[in-house]
Each structure stands twice: as structure tokens, then as C-alpha cells.
Amino acid sequence: MKFVYFFGNGFAEGNGSMKDILGGKGAGLAEMALAKIPVPPGFTISAEVCDYYYKNNKTYPPNLKEEVEQNLKRLEEATGKKFGDKNNPLLVSVRSGAKISMPGMMDTILNLGLNDETVIGLAKSTNNERFALDSYRRFIQMFGDVAVGIDKELFEDKIKEIKKKENVKFDHEISIEGLKWLIKEYKKIYDLAGKSFPQDPFKQLWIAIDAVFNSWMNKRAIDYRRINKIKDSDLLGTAVSVVSMVFGNMGDDSGTGVAFTRDPSTGEKKRYGEFLVNAQGEDVVAGIRNPYPLEQLKQISQEAYDELLKIFDILEAHYKDMQDVEFTVERKKLYMLQTRSAKRTAKAAVKVAKDMVEEGLITKEEAISRISTDQIDQLLHPSFDEKAKKSAKLIAKGLGASPGAASGKVVFSAQK
Structure with a gap:
């Protein structure tokens, strides 16, 4: 049975209709690769593995390790980089993705494959030491939080400390020496927590894959499914996408x-x-x-x-x-x-459905079927009068995390 599906460079073994087993993320990446849209190459471990994992006392199918290693070699060929190489290391992200989108509920790890030796190779191969050190400190922090279970505030406290020491406001302004200090301090956090940071990239990869599958049954994800009336019986679990890293933190041209x-x-x-x-x-x-x-x-x-x-x-x-x-x-x-x-407000859902009919993208029947009863309910709620809004006195400004307005009690846990 096949458990791992490769994609990249205009080729994919899966496609957009395979959300059941590739998850939304893996299916989307495969479909974009087939459409010749630029995606970094990678592979997706099927949600069927997640199903097997929980039905077999958190163990994997016998041939999974071999399949992952074969696809890792294909990824090395596609990128011209080698996983764990000291000179030109391949780094990957490890991401979750279920059939139904659950934003922020499950875990992601970036820059996996970095250690004390490959970080030097990354600095040389990119001719950018600051970028390499920044990627390493990010990986140690994310790996500690997601895969090892160390409180992320311990890492954040160290970032605040170095920014105060160097009198800078943002993370990307921390100096090379400051990043070297951070990496040392981060490793001490592992030691104090009685954990160790693994230097072997293959060990990092399997710990990360474990962490993503385990996140399917973390409290956040369970609560999300319950609140959104998503039945576990309708889903196999989460897939895991292992994707070659592309870097937005390489400088001002990124x-x-x-x-x-x-x-x-x-x-x-x-x-x-x-x-x-x-x-x-x-x-x-x-x-x-x-x-x-x-x-x-x-x-x-x-x-x-x-x-x-x-x-x-x-x-x-x-x-x-x-x-x-x-x-x-x-x-x-x-x-x-x-x-x-895309998620959208009820007002937006109606407009998008209507416009797409006029654009010839969908039929009237499809447009009607896209508007849910919840959205109709939302449309009937009171909303701000636009004229009144323009004449109102502005008391504060902020970044909107989601559209709309709400009132009620503030609570800090799902149980409450």
C-alpha cells in the first residue's frame, strides 16, 4: 500500500481531489504543482498513516520509514541539496493538514535539518551568516515548543532580553553576535527542562512527524472539531507534508x-x-x-x-x-x-456567489448551495450603519484579526 506522495517541478503523484488522504494542504500543493504553479518540492505522508497510528498503539506501518527515505532522496535530487549535508544542507518544513481546514489547531515546524554543523554550511552556501543563525534559532525554538513540549515563553523571554540588551525593537534587527548568544541560551533551556536538542537531522524528522500526528488529538484540535461539529468518523486524521524550505528571511529582497x-x-x-x-x-x-x-x-x-x-x-x-x-x-x-x-463573512459569501455566477464560473444552483443557514442567520444580525460609522469619534485603531464585531463574556479556555 502506498503511503507517501511526491510533488514538485510540474509533477505530482496526488491531486486536488485527494483531500481525504493528502489533507487540504497536501492536495493543494499537488494540484498547484500539476498546474505548473511554482511550489517548493516535497512529499505528503497520507492521513491513512494517522488512522493506522492511532489504531495500532501509536506505531507506523512497517514500510513507512523506507518510503519516507526514498522520497527524501527524490527531494534531494529535485533541489540539488542533501539532507544533513555540512556544505549545502536540504532543510524542510513539516506541516499538518487534514481534509477539513483547521487553522492554527495543529502544528508546523520550519527549518528542520539544522544543527551545529549544517548551520555553518547554510551560512557558506548562501553567503549569509545572519540568515543561517536566524533560521537555526527559529528551528530550536519551534522544535522545543511543538515537538519537545517546552513552554515557548521561556524562549520568548530570551528574545526580549537580547532585544533589550541590543536596544532593538524587532527580531530581524538582532545582531549576529546576539543570535549566537540566543542559540546558546536556547540550548540551556532544553537542559534545564531535562530534554536534549537532537543534532541528527533524521532523528529530528521522525520526532517532528510524531509531533504532527500527535497534534491531531491535542486539546485544541479536539475542541475545534467539537465546536465546529466535525465528526472524527468523517476523517482519517491529519496528513503530514514534508516540504523543502524556501526562505522569506534571507534579507530585504525576501x-x-x-x-x-x-x-x-x-x-x-x-x-x-x-x-x-x-x-x-x-x-x-x-x-x-x-x-x-x-x-x-x-x-x-x-x-x-x-x-x-x-x-x-x-x-x-x-x-x-x-x-x-x-x-x-x-x-x-x-x-x-x-x-x-477562503473563509468569508456572510455578506462576502453572498456577493462572491452572485459575482461568480455573472462571471460564468458557477451556476445559480451552485451559488445557492454555497450559502449556509449560519450565513443567512449572520446576515440578519444588526450591523453598523455606514454613515454613523463615518461620523463616529475614533477612539482606537488596531489590526483586525477577523471581520465583524462581537459582544459577550471573555473566557480563556474551552471548558469555561
């Missing part, structure tokens, strides 16, 4: 962002998104830095911006729905990391 092919608040057909310069994906959702509007991507690379807009049109025509995408620009070259059907 960046990372998220975007919608239409405005998720109003449904208007205008490009909507944000990105950060010299950053990795987790920075965008962490809220540490204020992102730039998508338009400003032109300042990094007009070519990457134009290509992204073309890809928006390709994806909408292909999926016949508004898409939510993640992308990275590495040294002015664009890579797509994810596409999925």
Missing part, C-alpha cells in the same frame, strides 16, 4: 505573506492580503510586527507581484471559488505554499 483572491469582508473582486519583509510564515500570524498591504510587495519585486496576481486568476478559474493563499518570496522569486477555499 518576504512572506498571506492573501485572498477577493476581499473576505466585503466579497469585492480586489486583491486583499498582507506580507512581511525579511520574515518567515509564523511571523505573519504571530502579530509581533505590523505587516504591509499586499500592494507593497511590488517594492521587493514587481515580477513576483505580477506573477502572484496571475496565479490568483488561475486558482479561481481552477477551483471556481475564492482562495486563501500563503506565499514566500526568496530573493525576489515567488513560491506558493498553500491554497484553500
